[in-house]
Amino acid sequence: SAVISQKPSRDICQRGTSLTIQCQVDSQVTMMFWYRQQPGQSLTLIATANQGSEATYESGFVIDKFPISRPNLTFSTLTVSNMSPEDSSIYLCSVEEGQSYGYTFGSGTRLTVV
Amino acid sequence: AQSVTQLDSQVPVFEEAPVELRCNYSSSVSVYLFWYVQYPNQGLQLLLKYLSGSTLVKGINGFEAEFNKSQTSFHLRKPSVHISDTAEYFCAVSDGGDYKLSFGAGTTVTVRA
Numbered sequence: 116s117a118v119i120s121q122k123p124s125r126d127i128c129q130r131g132t133s134l135t136i137q138c139q140v141d142s143q144v145t146m147m148f149w150y151r152q153q154p155g156q157s158l159t160l161i162a163t164a165n166q167g168s169e170a171t172y173e174s175g176f177v178i179d180k181f182p183i184s185r186p187n188l189t190f191s192t193l194t195v196s197n198m199s200p201e202d203s204s205i206y207l208c209s210v211e212e213g214q215s216y217g218y219t220f221g222s223g224t225r226l227t228v229v
Numbered sequence: 230a231q232s233v234t235q236l237d238s239q240v241p242v243f244e245e246a247p248v249e250l251r252c253n254y255s256s257s258v259s260v261y262l263f264w265y266v267q268y269p270n271q272g273l274q275l276l277l278k279y280l281s282g283s284t285l286v287k288g289i290n291g292f293e294a295e296f297n298k299s300q301t302s303f304h305l306r307k308p309s310v311h312i313s314d315t316a317e318y319f320c321a322v323s324d325g326g327d328y329k330l331s332f333g334a335g336t337t338v339t340v341r342a
Contacts, residue, residue, distance in 0.1 A: 121272075146328055148329075148330075156334070156335075157319060157332045157333060157334045157335050158273075158319070158330075158332045159332075160329055160330070160331075163328070163329065207272060207273070209273075209330075211328055217275070217278075218263070218275065218330060219275075220265075220272040220273040220274075221272055222271060222272040223271075223272045225270075
């Protein structure tokens with residue numbers, strides 16, 4: 116299965132600033148996903164990122180707050196903009212490999228906003 | 230979108246005892262079902278998945294799950310747990326062809342000696 120490198124693994128940020136999270140995959144994948152896991156909660160899908168097209172955002176998430184780039188088939192970034200303490204969460208990227216419904220997850224970015 | 234209910238938020242269990250984690254989902258014509266495990270400070274690891282075929286699915290680390298279409302359930306079982314099975318377990322569902330995963334709230338399994 117694909118190996119995902121997600122960076123940074125954790126960060127502590129000041130409110131009002133932005134953080135960009137990177138997700139690098141060791142193989143080409145069509146579909147990449149970004150999830151948020153708030154403290155003690157389950158995972159919520161933020162958006163689906165396909166190469167060559169705009170990301171598709173789920174209800175409650177907007178591009179101005181969570182801009183996503185997908186420049187090629189192995190890389191994506193998620194930016195958390197104008198952060199507030201409510202953005203403190205674990206952010207995870209995920210890929211779907213070859214239409215086999217084999218979803219692989221990165222190790223996550225633990226974000227704390229102070 | 231699917232709704233996923235994990236009926237137990239916390240499951241304490243003694244080492245070498247069996248464990249069952251319950252998962253129910255909202256009905257659909259066809260669904261794909263998954264169980265993931267999340268160890269402390271780590272990402273998610275796939276335990277097993279059901280796409281089609283036999284309703285009893287065997288996964289890694291001795292886990293298995295049974296798909297029950299009439300009861301819209303996908304319960305996870307392990308006959309004998311180890312201390313190392315202490316983790317958070319998530320049930321996830323995808324509508325066939327949707328590619329989006331909906332997750333349950335998670336079940337915390339704590340294995341004690």
